[in-house]
Amino acid sequence: MTTAPAILQDDALAVELLVKTYVDQRERVRAVEEVSFVVEPGRFYTLLGPSGCGKTTTLRCVAGLERPDSGRIVIGGRVVNDTAARAFVPPHRRDIGMVFQSYAIWPHMNVFSNVAFPLRHAHTGIPRSEIAQRVRESLALVKLDGLEERMSTSLSGGQQQRLALARALVRRPKLLLLDEPLSNLDAKLREELRVELRTLQRTLGVTTLYVTHDQVEALAMSNRIAVMSQGRIVQEGGAREVYERPNSEFVARFVGTANFVNGTIVGPGGDGTHVVETPMGRVETTCPDGVTAGETVTLTIRPENMRVHASPPTATRNVLPGTVAEVMFLGEYLDCRVTVGSHLLLTRQHPTTRFRRGDAVHVEIPPELITVLSDRGVSGAQAMAEG
Amino acid sequence: MQVALPLRRAATLALSRVDGTRVLFVVVLLALAWLVLLPLFFIVRTSVTPDTLRPSNELTLQNYLDLFSSPTTYELLRNSLVFAFGANLIAIPVGVLLAWIVERTNTPLKVLAHLAAYSSIAIPGVLKVIGWILLLGPEVGIINVLIRGALGIEGKVFDLFTMPGMILVEGIQFVPIVFLLMLGPLRAMDPNLEESAATSGAGPLATFLHITMRLATPAVFSVLILTAVHAVESFEVPALVGLPGGINVLTTEIYLTISFGLRARYGVASAYGVILIVLVAAGIYYYSVLTRQASKYATITGKGLRPRLTDVGAWKLLTTPLILMLPALILLPVLALLWASLQPYNAPPSPEALGRLTFDNYPAVLQNSQIVSALTNSFLVAGAAATATVLFSAVVAWLVVRSNIRGRGTLDFLASLTMVFPGLVLGIALLRTYVALPLPIYGTLWILVLAFMSKYLPYGMRFSSPGLLRINRELEESAQMSGVGWLTTFRSIVLPLMMPSLAAAWIYIFLLAMKELSVALMLYSPGTRILATLIFDQYQAGRITEMAAFGITVSAILAVVALVFHRLSAHYGLRSA
Numbered sequence: 009m010t011t012a013p014a015i016l017q018d019d020a021l022a023v024e025l026l027v028k029t030y031v032d033q034r035e036r037v038r039a040v041e042e043v044s045f046v047v048e049p050g051r052f053y054t055l056l057g058p059s060g061c062g063k064t065t066t067l068r069c070v071a072g073l074e075r076p077d078s079g080r081i082v083i084g085g086r087v088v089n090d091t092a093a094r095a096f097v098p099p100h101r102r103d104i105g106m107v108f109q110s111y112a113i114w115p116h117m118n119v120f121s122n123v124a125f126p127l128r129h130a131h132t133g134i135p136r137s138e139i140a141q142r143v144r145e146s147l148a149l150v151k152l153d154g155l156e157e158r159m160s161t162s163l164s165g166g167q168q169q170r171l172a173l174a175r176a177l178v179r180r181p182k183l184l185l186l187d188e189p190l191s192n193l194d195a196k197l198r199e200e201l202r203v204e205l206r207t208l209q210r211t212l213g214v215t216t217l218y219v220t221h222d223q224v225e226a227l228a229m230s231n232r233i234a235v236m237s238q239g240r241i242v243q244e245g246g247a248r249e250v251y252e253r254p255n256s257e258f259v260a261r262f263v264g265t266a267n268f269v270n271g272t273i274v275g276p277g278g279d280g281t282h283v284v285e286t287p288m289g290r291v292e293t294t295c296p297d298g299v300t301a302g303e304t305v306t307l308t309i310r311p312e313n314m315r316v317h318a319s320p321p322t323a324t325r326n327v328l329p330g331t332v333a334e335v336m337f338l339g340e341y342l343d344c345r346v347t348v349g350s351h352l353l354l355t356r357q358h359p360t361t362r363f364r365r366g367d368a369v370h371v372e373i374p375p376e377l378i379t380v381l382s383d384r385g386v387s388g389a390q391a392m393a394e395g
Numbered sequence: 396m397q398v399a400l401p402l403r404r405a406a407t408l409a410l411s412r413v414d415g416t417r418v419l420f421v422v423v424l425l426a427l428a429w430l431v432l433l434p435l436f437f438i439v440r441t442s443v444t445p446d447t448l449r450p451s452n453e454l455t456l457q458n459y460l461d462l463f464s465s466p467t468t469y470e471l472l473r474n475s476l477v478f479a480f481g482a483n484l485i486a487i488p489v490g491v492l493l494a495w496i497v498e499r500t501n502t503p504l505k506v507l508a509h510l511a512a513y514s515s516i517a518i519p520g521v522l523k524v525i526g527w528i529l530l531l532g533p534e535v536g537i538i539n540v541l542i543r544g545a546l547g548i549e550g551k552v553f554d555l556f557t558m559p560g561m562i563l564v565e566g567i568q569f570v571p572i573v574f575l576l577m578l579g580p581l582r583a584m585d586p587n588l589e590e591s592a593a594t595s596g597a598g599p600l601a602t603f604l605h606i607t608m609r610l611a612t613p614a615v616f617s618v619l620i621l622t623a624v625h626a627v628e629s630f631e632v633p634a635l636v637g638l639p640g641g642i643n644v645l646t647t648e649i650y651l652t653i654s655f656g657l658r659a660r661y662g663v664a665s666a667y668g669v670i671l672i673v674l675v676a677a678g679i680y681y682y683s684v685l686t687r688q689a690s691k692y693a694t695i696t697g698k699g700l701r702p703r704l705t706d707v708g709a710w711k712l713l714t715t716p717l718i719l720m721l722p723a724l725i726l727l728p729v730l731a732l733l734w735a736s737l738q739p740y741n742a743p744p745s746p747e748a749l750g751r752l753t754f755d756n757y758p759a760v761l762q763n764s765q766i767v768s769a770l771t772n773s774f775l776v777a778g779a780a781a782t783a784t785v786l787f788s789a790v791v792a793w794l795v796v797r798s799n800i801r802g803r804g805t806l807d808f809l810a811s812l813t814m815v816f817p818g819l820v821l822g823i824a825l826l827r828t829y830v831a832l833p834l835p836i837y838g839t840l841w842i843l844v845l846a847f848m849s850k851y852l853p854y855g856m857r858f859s860s861p862g863l864l865r866i867n868r869e870l871e872e873s874a875q876m877s878g879v880g881w882l883t884t885f886r887s888i889v890l891p892l893m894m895p896s897l898a899a900a901w902i903y904i905f906l907l908a909m910k911e912l913s914v915a916l917m918l919y920s921p922g923t924r925i926l927a928t929l930i931f932d933q934y935q936a937g938r939i940t941e942m943a944a945f946g947i948t949v950s951a952i953l954a955v956v957a958l959v960f961h962r963l964s965a966h967y968g969l970r971s972a
Binding site: 108111 | 612
């Protein structure tokens with residue numbers, strides 16, 4: 009049983025030990041298993057994971073669209089779900105705004121009516137005379153002003169996405185929920201809207217819970233990221249922390265690309281490092297505290313953290329001889345695969361470097377850029393969390 | 396031989412120059428003209444032919460002038476429209492509400508509504524109407540008798556044989572149809588659209604009124620048009636409920652003009668028929684415009700989320716009985732028929748009648764050669780018509796969907812054109828066609844097969860076209876790339892892949908043909924009776940108990956077929972009424 013973090017009064021959102029199961033063809037599927045996290049006011053918090061990991065279900069529980077089996081959800085100090093106390097606030101009484109993956113723009117209303125709907129029907133206490141003003145403000149935020157009378161179905165994908173955002177923000181909710189809002193857009197537009205969305209969120213200071221399967225989106229936008237797998241949060245931290253110190257093969261694989269090399273501890277090296285025997289040869293690196301000789305570990309090495317040299321470099325540590333197996337020019341970088349010992353390493357080199365298949369090369373792996381996974385934990389995780 | 400060889404080579408060369416699909420197109424076009432345009436031509440031709448004793452080739456507009464100058468015509472028109480929209484006033488609200496409860500709430504027992512609606516497809520319309528007459532009839536109707544007994548009053552409590560009575564019975568007939576037609580649109584609605592109303596702060600009632608119902612409006616309206624058209628052209632209720640009460644609508648007037656009086660006045664009947672065709676065509680045209688507009692409402696839908704079911708909570712005390720109304724409406728007339736089938740002569744339930752219960756009617760059914768022959772005829776005709784229609788519509792659909800021949804839209808139009816024919820009018824049209832043509836099929840089962848083909852071609856198209864659209868074109872192209880000709884591709888790739896849709900179409904058309912009354916009424920002869928015409932005749936002749944036993948047996952057989960259809964359409968979707 010995981011212990012839940014203590015809830016502070018001024019947390020914008022706190023989720024405690026959330027559990028949600030479904031019955032699928034007479035089998036009970038556990039979609040969310042004891043998920044707990046806290047989002048501080050004004051922060052951008054992302055649930056990241058592959059499809060079926062439980063991220064959308066978690067978001068829908070926060071929205072109140074799903075009823076959790078157990079757990080507590082607090083939005084802005086108000087308990088909206090507490091199965092122990094049998095408390096459940098229906099979605100329309102929660103102080104939230106939500107953007108759906110399909111945008112869910114009502115096709116029978118024009119742009120203005122779509123945005124005005126929450127003000128008209130949510131008992132916000134806003135006088136009718138002010139609705140038009142508020143709608144215009146909200147549309148101006150997403151740069152859709154002037155399109156009030158257009159039929160919502162005549163908008164382009166990007167415009168529909170902005171419209172959905174304007175509608176979610178018009179009530180000025182305490183919490184903004186975004187369910188993969190950019191995934192239906194083409195790549196260029198997605199990049200543009202990513203920046204716009206983040207800027208807008210920061211300007212308004214609205215606490216945001218974001219769900220995505222796109223690691224680039226998550227890294228670029230979030231204050232904090234929770235990586236989910238099979239209904240659980242497997243790692244939580246800032247973008248750098250999750251990328252540079254993944255605590256499992258799953259996280260390393262899902263967020264970015266990584267090489268995994270199995271090895272055995274030989275003994276201590278210099279500067280508090282250890283020497284690890286691997287199929288590539290001996291490698292020096294920082295290991296989790298308390299490892300002993302003979303223990304097996306997995307080295308995680310990001311492709312961009314290795315340098316491939318045509319002639320032996322001056323560095324003395326972790327320079328391994330190899331043969332270029334495959335070279336692919338990808339414009340922004342060079343995808344260079346090198347056979348080192350009996351292991352094939354994927355590396356990323358600057359696009360100006362030129363190698364050919366069969367070249368004899370030297371691969372340099374800086375010891376501090378290797379993450380070591382062992383049963384005892386992750387190397388460097390402590391330092392990151394403190395820093 | 397020496398001469399033959401170059402000749403044969405020349406022939407092969409000539410053939411290879413001819414595009415196979417083009418030949419097919421022409422053949423299909425001619426077949427469609429035969430099935431669709433010929434009857435249309437003959438009904439118009441007959442309507443401008445004077446009803447004189449001696450056959451004449453004179454063309455006249457006298458029939459129309461007579462109709463439009465007679466006040467009766469306007470009364471018939473008014474009756475038809477009051478009847479059609481009255482029936483919808485009952486069927487639409489009830490059917491839409493039930494569909495919403497079943498599709499979008501977590502009300503218990505909703506599977507019963509599905510089952511009931513599908514099994515209602517199995518029961519011939521003429522039989523259902525007779526069942527309701529047995530229940531509600533003014534003299535010996537079971538409910539009238541029971542109320543009379545309970546209140547201790549004499550005379551009839553209410554009279555079924557009135558316009559409100561007709562509207563009630565017809566409205567009840569349409570409830571399962573509206574229900575089934577509304578399930579699809581309600582299911583296809585993106586649940587996010589309602590959820591985003593909830594996250595916008597709108598409560599369940601506001602969401603239902605401003606989002607769900609508003610989004611369903613185009614669908615409701617098009618269903619309304621469709622059922623109104625069906626009611627205008629319907630024959631069973633007007634004939635069995637209206638005529639005894641002296642209430643006449645367009646269809647019954649046509650029937651009377653032909654079947655009663657000194658001689659069949661085909662000219663007048665056809666003129667009425669043309670008026671009816673124009674009415675129906677206008678409705679269907681409006682319907683197609685509406686459904687095309689409805690596609691405007693289609694939105695980008697996300698991944699298939701679990702459909703959100705509204706939690707009815709304590710309201711289930713209301714919604715569950717509402718749902719049970721559907722099975723009740725189907726079962727009541729069947730129970731009335733069952734009761735009648737167990738009596739030596741028709742009498743409402745009473746202690747004495749209970750003592751007379753007997754199974755004698757059932758063995759009698761099998762010994763009656765008329766019944767056995769009608770049953771055989773129905774199976775033959777329905778089987779042949781379903782098979783021919785499905786295969787033909789598959790070919791037509793292929794030409795429309797896949798070929799790039801100019802004029803393929805014409806095929807689609809022609810194949811849907813018979814929708815404008817009310818059954819009775821199509822019957823008259825085919826009668827006139829085959830009396831005039833030197834093709835000796837009048838009085839045989841063949842004329843019924845051809846009539847049913849014309850009538851059900853639009854239904855075949857509604858299954859075939861979407862069935863074909865679902866199949867990736869490249870599956871066919873890769874067969875062509877393997878060096879296989881059109882016919883082999885069609886037979887070994889297209890047909891097998893379309894099989895689920897075609898099987899559903901076959902069963903649906905088979906069921907419709909087994910129950911068909913009005914088309915056959917004008918075309919059958921003593922040797923070619925089919926199920927519905929026999930039931931109709933027996934009821935008219937007052938042989939109610941035997942007819943009931945026969946009807947119950949037939950419905951049981953058809954219910955099994957309908958169940959198979961339910962299974963199939965659960966997978967491949969019911970697209971038509």
